[in-house]
Amino acid sequence: MQITIISEDQVSSTLLARNLQAVGHWVSIHPLDQALPASILESPGIEDTNLWVLDLDWYSDSRVKTHAILGKWCRGQSQPAVLLVDDSWDAKHIRAFAAEATMTKPFSMANFLQVISRLAGPKQDKPI
Numbered sequence: 001m002q003i004t005i006i007s008e009d010q011v012s013s014t015l016l017a018r019n020l021q022a023v024g025h026w027v028s029i030h031p032l033d034q035a036l037p038a039s040i041l042e043s044p045g046i047e048d049t050n051l052w053v054l055d056l057d058w059y060s061d062s063r064v065k066t067h068a069i070l071g072k073w074c075r076g077q078s079q080p081a082v083l084l085v086d087d088s089w090d091a092k093h094i095r096a097f098a099a100e101a102t103m104t105k106p107f108s109m110a111n112f113l114q115v116i117s118r119l120a121g122p123k124q125d126k127p128i
Contacts, residue, residue, distance in 0.1 A: 003050065006030050071093075082099060082115060085103075
């Protein structure tokens, strides 16, 4: 399964990617550009994504516009999404993403991998 991590937290995303790769997933990390949040759509390999992981930083009023654009984009995706946030996010802002799963940091890696496994379904060979 191809998993794409959209990241505001590069350290966390790198750790997530290593653990996902260790259980057989193909992972790419795309840093979220605050100035151009929709630029993720132009990233190479995005069309092969089977599951999105949005690894977002603390909630900040300065990023409301960015998060609104990303939330709208997320709601329009046909692939499932997992939203990773900390406790600075309130329920209203989390619901705006309409993600299939939301996890609050810190969380155990075992729980994260269970959520991914549930959403990913059976493993498939990577398309050629």
